[in-house]
Amino acid sequence: MTFTDARRRRTNARSGGVSPVFLGLLAVFALAAWGTWTAYGTGARLAIFVFVLAGWVISLCLHEYAHARSAFHGGDVTVAAKGYLRLNPFAYSHAMLSVVLPVIFIIAGGIGLPGGAVYIERAMISGRWKHSLVSAVGPLVNLLCAAALLVPLGTGVLTGAPVAFAAACGFLGFLQVTATLLNLLPVPGLDGYGIVEPWLSYEVRQQLAPISRFGLLAVFLVLWIPAVNELFFGWVYDLFSVFGVSPQLASLGNGLFRFWQ
Numbered sequence: 001m002t003f004t005d006a007r008r009r010r011t012n013a014r015s016g017g018v019s020p021v022f023l024g025l026l027a028v029f030a031l032a033a034w035g036t037w038t039a040y041g042t043g044a045r046l047a048i049f050v051f052v053l054a055g056w057v058i059s060l061c062l063h064e065y066a067h068a069r070s071a072f073h074g075g076d077v078t079v080a081a082k083g084y085l086r087l088n089p090f091a092y093s094h095a096m097l098s099v100v101l102p103v104i105f106i107i108a109g110g111i112g113l114p115g116g117a118v119y120i121e122r123a124m125i126s127g128r129w130k131h132s133l134v135s136a137v138g139p140l141v142n143l144l145c146a147a148a149l150l151v152p153l154g155t156g157v158l159t160g161a162p163v164a165f166a167a168a169c170g171f172l173g174f175l176q177v178t179a180t181l182l183n184l185l186p187v188p189g190l191d192g193y194g195i196v197e198p199w200l201s202y203e204v205r206q207q208l209a210p211i212s213r214f215g216l217l218a219v220f221l222v223l224w225i226p227a228v229n230e231l232f233f234g235w236v237y238d239l240f241s242v243f244g245v246s247p248q249l250a251s252l253g254n255g256l257f258r259f260w261q
Contacts, residue, residue: 019086021088025057029051033165048256052171052253056112057103059176061089062141064084064092064117076122092117112142113216132198139183143180146243149172150245153245155244171256178236181232185219187216188209193212
């Protein structure tokens with residue numbers, strides 16, 4: 001065992017395990033799932049609202065955890081000391097960007113906003129493939145979350161489930177699909193760019209670095225262009241349909257989610 005391996009194991013042991021905050025989120029999600037399955041009328045719609053929000057925040061935690069865990073095994077042991085391995089959303093360096101803004105965007109527009117929270121010490125990670133992997137695992141988590149929600153719907157496993165529950169799963173799965181595709185765009189500041197960045201020349205990386213903080217904002221401004229919006233959501237619906245689920249189910253879930261309307 002090398003000194004680095006020993007240090008990594010000691011740091012991992014001190015990371016403290018899963019945060020009680022995350023366990024609380026799981027409990028709220030499970031309770032809301034039960035409420036969505038059993039309740040009717042206004043009670044079901046409120047349960048759907050909590051189910052989707054809690055499920056989304058859980059997926060954000062898993063997304064950022066995946067970044068941190070891959071960085072940890074790639075050489076950045078500081079992520080454990082920062083609390084990133086505990087699945088605690090309050091430990092994120094940019095909680096506003098990672099949790100608050102995505103929730104606001106779901107409520108306002110029904111779209112999964114990619115978060116950007118964990119600060120990775122890239123200098124401690126060697127190798128282009130490791131750097132690309134650190135960026136790639138985040139969108140992969142969103143895609144796996146989408147599969148976990150949509151495959152049971154598309155394969156008929158949830159045949160006979162209450163319509164409200166199926167619609168809630170469909171809408172939450174839709175959010176995961178939008179987050180996956182947005183994150184994979186090769187735009188500075190998004191994970192898609194992080195995947196290809198290690199393979200770019202130093203000069204190109206230096207030229208693009210200043211605009212990384214505005215990348216996400218630029219994407220959403222461009223999405224206001226009707227032709228671009230149509231193209232992007234065409235991709236979303238195509239990927240959504242791969243799971244065998246009608247996009248109309250997500251639309252129904254989005255409508256039920258807005259219990260105040």
